[in-house]
Amino acid sequence: MNRNPHVNTSVRRALIAALGVLSLAAAAVSVTLPANASVPPPPSGWTQVFADDFNGPAGSGINTANWQYTTGTSYPGGPGGFGTGEVETMTSSADNVSLDGSGNLRITPQRDGAGNWTSGRIESVRSDFEPAAGGKLHVEARLQMPNVTGAAAKGYWPAFWMLGAPYRGNWWNWPGIGELDIMENVQGINNVWATMHCGTSPGGPCNEKSGIGGQKVCPGATCQAGFHTYAVEWDKSTAVQEMRFYVDGVNYHTVRQNQVDATTWTNATNHGYFIILNVAMGGEFPAALGGGPDGATEPGHPLVVDYVQVLQSGGGGGGTPTDPPTTPPPSGNRDAYSTIQAESADQQSGLTTETTTDTGGGQDLTTAANGDWAVYKGVDFGSSPAKQFTARVASGAPGGVSGLVEVRVDSRTNAPAGSFALAGTGGWQTWKDLPANIGAVTGKHDVYLTFTSGQPADFVNINSFKFGH
Numbered sequence: 040m041n042r043n044p045h046v047n048t049s050v051r052r053a054l055i056a057a058l059g060v061l062s063l064a065a066a067a068v069s070v071t072l073p074a075n076a077s078v079p080p081p082p083s084g085w086t087q088v089f090a091d092d093f094n095g096p097a098g099s100g101i102n103t104a105n106w107q108y109t110t111g112t113s114y115p116g117g118p119g120g121f122g123t124g125e126v127e128t129m130t131s132s133a134d135n136v137s138l139d140g141s142g143n144l145r146i147t148p149q150r151d152g153a154g155n156w157t158s159g160r161i162e163s164v165r166s167d168f169e170p171a172a173g174g175k176l177h178v179e180a181r182l183q184m185p186n187v188t189g190a191a192a193k194g195y196w197p198a199f200w201m202l203g204a205p206y207r208g209n210w211w212n213w214p215g216i217g218e219l220d221i222m223e224n225v226q227g228i229n230n231v232w233a234t235m236h237c238g239t240s241p242g243g244p245c246n247e248k249s250g251i252g253g254q255k256v257c258p259g260a261t262c263q264a265g266f267h268t269y270a271v272e273w274d275k276s277t278a279v280q281e282m283r284f285y286v287d288g289v290n291y292h293t294v295r296q297n298q299v300d301a302t303t304w305t306n307a308t309n310h311g312y313f314i315i316l317n318v319a320m321g322g323e324f325p326a327a328l329g330g331g332p333d334g335a336t337e338p339g340h341p342l343v344v345d346y347v348q349v350l351q352s353g354g355g356g357g358g359t360p361t362d363p364p365t366t367p368p369p370s371g372n373r374d375a376y377s378t379i380q381a382e383s384a385d386q387q388s389g390l391t392t393e394t395t396t397d398t399g400g401g402q403d404l405t406t407a408a409n410g411d412w413a414v415y416k417g418v419d420f421g422s423s424p425a426k427q428f429t430a431r432v433a434s435g436a437p438g439g440v441s442g443l444v445e446v447r448v449d450s451r452t453n454a455p456a457g458s459f460a461l462a463g464t465g466g467w468q469t470w471k472d473l474p475a476n477i478g479a480v481t482g483k484h485d486v487y488l489t490f491t492s493g494q495p496a497d498f499v500n501i502n503s504f505k506f507g508h
Contacts, residue, residue, distance in 0.1 A: 065449065077346075085352045098137050107164055118210070122213065123322040134157070148185075148195070156321075171275070182199050195331075197317070220252075251294050281293055312366040335443055375418050386413070387413030417483055418485070425508060434464045442490060444473075444499060445489045457478065458491075459475040498504075
């Protein structure tokens, strides 16, 4: 679970910005299924290596051949509150973790008369889930988030996620050993967040404690009102490895190997992972979107899990990749004087992509707010100095919200080479070309776009940019 997710967006923008590129996962099919659907058979070319359908009598516990309970407020000797600041005590009580007799697992937060919260957290016994060399791994659950919204949902934090196996028994090597948040939700918002954590904290190549994240509104029924499938696909079959995140078969977030340095990626992926299902109460993520739990929070709303399955495809031979990367890796040889699409960033923090209505279509980078950034590697300015920067931007920020779009060279902590100020343009898809003078730049450099504001709200979308003499 995100240790301190970078959630600086308003609820409205967080939901709208989640709309992204639609593509179908190779091993996921978006269909309407009953509340107690059976685990679907593997698609052609895939093999099931783990599954639990959570069948059993109502009130019974988990299958301990597959799962183990995690209890208390921390791992033995590990950081308190499981490192997230959550306030509940995890138990193995049927009040918190049990089967419902209809083919589902229910993880239910409860509050006693003194105001103390309990909940449940289970982990797979196995910690060896990883793709074979040259293969793919698909980890999926069909579940319904706690069906509670508004003030009654304050502090709820359900999650379906994975941690690198070396975490077991150490408890202090996060985030270097890797974390894959397949589904996270807070405060009963109709939104799913997905994140990969890696590197060092705070900061580091993966922008911790935020991680490299994406988000999306649940398609069809809300996350709380209906069942959805949530999945991650770890792909070693391509030249550039990928972690692809899905909801109902829609790939809405991808983390690529070339977004971080080789050591960081290796440290996060040269081992297996174990699976976790839990509902936390309070902690850093809920705190970023209003806090809680408080007196208005209602106990007793479960995370309902229909099934969990793990599929594997290919591998073993290390032969020719069967699928090309979803997006070709950046060349690292960009022309400063040609249009650079904002969504082609090699790495970014706090931003997401959305379909744009601007001329030419495509995507833009959205939810830019104070502290966010994007980097574009290998921008070639040549021998004649560039002295101007022009960006195509849009803003529907309300009155009183404004900020700076800044250009920095080689490091996001270097002083800006130039910047322009921006308030509202009349809408989040009302585009304008805004120029800025920059200090003379020659040669090849990594270019950082950074966003600075005195307010926490989003203030700009960016579609493209280029430089001039």
